[in-house]
Amino acid sequence: GQQVMQIPQYQHVQEGEDFTTYCNSSTTLSNIQWYKQRPGGHPVFLIQLVKSGEVKKQKRLTFQFGEAKKNSSLHITATQTTDVGTYFCAGLLGLDDKIIFGKGTRLHILP
Amino acid sequence: ETGVTQTPRHLVMGMTNKKSLKCEQHLGHNAMYWYKQSAKKPLELMFVYNFKEQTENNSVPSRFSPECPNSSHLFLHLHTLQPEDSALYLCASSQDLVLRDRVNEQYFGPGTRLTVT
Numbered sequence: 001g002q003q004v005m006q007i008p009q010y011q012h013v014q015e016g017e018d019f020t021t022y023c024n025s026s027t028t029l030s031n032i033q034w035y036k037q038r039p040g041g042h043p044v045f046l047i048q049l050v051k052s053g054e055v056k057k058q059k060r061l062t063f064q065f066g067e068a069k070k071n072s073s074l075h076i077t078a079t080q081t082t083d084v085g086t087y088f089c090a091g092l093l094g095l096d097d098k099i100i101f102g103k104g105t106r107l108h109i110l111p
Numbered sequence: 112e113t114g115v116t117q118t119p120r121h122l123v124m125g126m127t128n129k130k131s132l133k134c135e136q137h138l139g140h141n142a143m144y145w146y147k148q149s150a151k152k153p154l155e156l157m158f159v160y161n162f163k164e165q166t167e168n169n170s171v172p173s174r175f176s177p178e179c180p181n182s183s184h185l186f187l188h189l190h191t192l193q194p195e196d197s198a199l200y201l202c203a204s205s206q207d208l209v210l211r212d213r214v215n216e217q218y219f220g221p222g223t224r225l226t227v228t
Contacts, residue, residue, distance in 0.1 A: 030209075033216060042201060043154070044113075045216035088154060090217075097209045098167075101154040 004029075004091045006102030014110050019076040021105035023089035030092040032065060032072045037104070038085040046074075081109050114138040115220035117202050123226045124192065132187040132223045134202030142208045143185045144217065145177060149198035160185060161208040192227045199224050 005024045013019050023032065031050045035043040047056055049065035049072060056063045062075045072091075076083055086104040093100060115136045124130050136143065145157040159167035160179040174196075176188040185202055203217040 035217075042113075042219040042221055043203075043217075044219070048214045048216065086153070092209065099156070101156070104153045 004100045004102045010106045012108045021074050023072045025070050028069050033090045035088045113218045115218050117220035121224045129190040134185040136204040140204040142205045144203040146201040147198050194227050197227045
């Protein structure tokens with residue numbers, strides 16, 4: 001079936017190091033959203049990307065949407081302990097307007 | 112607070128019990144969702160409602176029965192559950208099901224932590 005693959009599943013980084021998570025779809029996406037879920041919390045919306053090749057920044061977070069609108073990435077520069085959590089991508093599949101969440105990348109920061 | 116509330120926050124039930132989860136959104140949204148979150152499948156979409164009508168049922172077993180009496184309220188009725196149904200059940204809402212040219216984020220409630228014994 002239709003899937004949005006997200007890698008890696010887990011990532012441990014030293015505080016201050018960079019972090020990247022990737023989302024890939026076999027079919028073209030109408031848009032892609034990113035969410036963050038803190039430990040013990042619920043997913044919170046971060047951003048939505050719509051255009052091919054789009055790049056958006058939020059402070060230390062950089063979001064990219066691929067030219068073919070089949071992949072996306074979230075990059076965090078100089079991670080901080082507040083970045084701990086699971087990052088989910090959610091793709092809107094163009095043909096039937098179905099929202100598919102990736103399995104998430106759990107980020108752990110080592111002090 | 113995201114404007115989406117869920118009750119109860121924690122629930123322990125036996126396999127023969129019948130219980131209901133409640134979700135309420137105060138955002139004036141038209142679409143509401145039930146998700147199951149467990150270690151094996153981090154965020155699994157169960158049901159989608161748009162303007163009170165069910166638009167998606169992701170092959171969910173019949174022991175889970177959703178109800179959407181109006182656009183602000185969503186219920187998940189549970190009966191004869193199995194231990195593997197233990198999970199965090201998240202409710203979410205969004206302005207509409209699809210907004211192609213505008214941001215259409217989902218607002219999640221805090222979830223109900225369900226344990227089936």
